[in-house]
Amino acid sequence: MSKGSILITGGAGYIGSHAVLAALDAGWDVVVVDNLVTGFDWAVDPRATLVRANIEDDAAVRGAMREHGVIAVMHFAGSVVVPESVSDPLKYYRNNTTASRSLIESAVACEVRHFIFSSTAATYGIPDSVPVREDAPKHPINPYGMSKLMTEAMLADVAAAHPINYAALRYFNVAGADPEGRSGQSTAGATHLIKVAVEAATGKRGHVDVFGSDFATPDGTGVRDYIHVSDLADAHVHALDLLVAEPAKSHTLNAGYGRGYSVLEVLDAVDRATNVTIERRLQGRRAGDPDALIADNAAILAALPWRPQRDDLDAIVADALAWERTLAERG
Ligand SMILES: NC(=O)c1ccc[n+]([C@@H]2O[C@H](COP(=O)([O-])OP(=O)(O)OC[C@H]3O[C@@H](n4cnc5c(N)ncnc54)[C@H](O)[C@@H]3O)[C@@H](O)[C@H]2O)c1
C-alpha cells in the first residue's frame, strides 16, 4: 500500500533520480518536477510521474501538488557548478535561492507539511577544523554555497511561521551510482573527481589533473568525504519518516561518512578497479579549495535510523565505473 505522495524536484538529475528510486522502493508515490535543464527524462523511473516544468512555474507545481495530494517535497532542483556560480552569481541566486522561494511558497499554499532540502558542505566555506559539525561557522566562499545557505535561512523562518517542518541535508562529496545500474551521473562536462577519474579510466579523457599537491594533508592533495549516492538517497527517505513522525521539529544534518580520502587515494582506488594506471598531472590549486572537508556525522546518525550501506571507497568507485561503462555502451 502507498505511504502517500511526495513531490521530488530535480528528480531527473543525478542525486534526485536516485532519491526517486529510494522513495518508490520505500512505498511512496512520486511525482517529479524537472525542467530537464541538466536532467534526463529517461533517468526518471517509469513508476513516477514526470511533470516537465520549472519549479518557479507556480501553476504547474501547485497543480501537481493538489492533483497528487502531495504531503512532502524533496527539493533537489538547482544549479550545481561552483566555478560557474563565481562567474554568473545571479544565475545561482535565481535558480537556487529565488526559485526555492517560489517552491517553498507553493508548498505552504498547498499545505504540504514536510520539506527536505539539498544543502551542501559548501555552506561552511573553509572550516577551521575537520570533521566539521553543523554548528560550525558558515562562511561560504562562493555564490553557490551562499545561495544554499540563504535557502536554509528561508526554511527556518517559514517553518517557524507555518505548519511545515524541514530537513536540510548538507551533502559532502556525492559519488557512485545505483548498484543495480538503474541510474548514475550522466551530465556531460563533469568536474567532480570520481566522475572525472572513471571517465579517464574508460578512455573518455586522457588524464586527470590533480589540483594542488601542497595542501596540509598527509600526501599534500585535497581530502574529501565521499558519500555513495544511494546511501544519500536512503538518508532522504529516513529523514522524511522522521519529519512525518515528529511534525513540530526540523533538522539540519551533515550527510557524509566522517572519513576523508585524498585525491591520490581516490585515483589509486580507480587504478585498483581497472588494473590500469591513470595518468596524473600535478597542477596548481583550484581557487577556493579547502585542504580537507570531512563531515562530523554524529547528528545524522543520532537523528535517523540510517546506517550507511556503501561506506567503502572501492564500492563507490566500482559503481561509478559500472555506470560510466553503461554510458559508453549507449554512446
Ligand atoms: N553533486 C554533489 O556533489 C552535490 C553536493 C552538495 C549538494 N548538491 C545538491 O544536490 C542537488 C542535486 O544535484 P545533482 O548533482 O543531482 O545535480 P543535477 O544537475 O544532476 O540535478 C539537478 C536537476 O534539477 C533540474 N533543475 C535545475 N533547475 C531547475 C528548475 N529551476 N526547475 C526544475 N528543474 C530544475 C535539472 O534538470 C536536473 O535534473 C542540487 O541542489 C545540488 O546543489 C549536490
Ligand SMILES: O=c1ccn([C@@H]2O[C@H](COP(=O)(O)OP(=O)(O)O[C@H]3O[C@H](CO)[C@@H](O)[C@H](O)[C@H]3O)[C@@H](O)[C@H]2O)c(=O)[nH]1
Ligand atoms: O579533476 C579534478 C577534480 C577535482 N580534484 C580535486 O578533488 C577534490 C574534490 O573535488 P570535486 O569533486 O570537484 O568536489 P568539491 O570541489 O570538493 O565540491 C563538491 O562537494 C561539495 C561539498 O563538499 C559540493 O557542495 C559541491 O557541489 C561539489 O562540487 C578537490 O580536492 C579537488 O581539488 C582534482 O584534483 N582534479
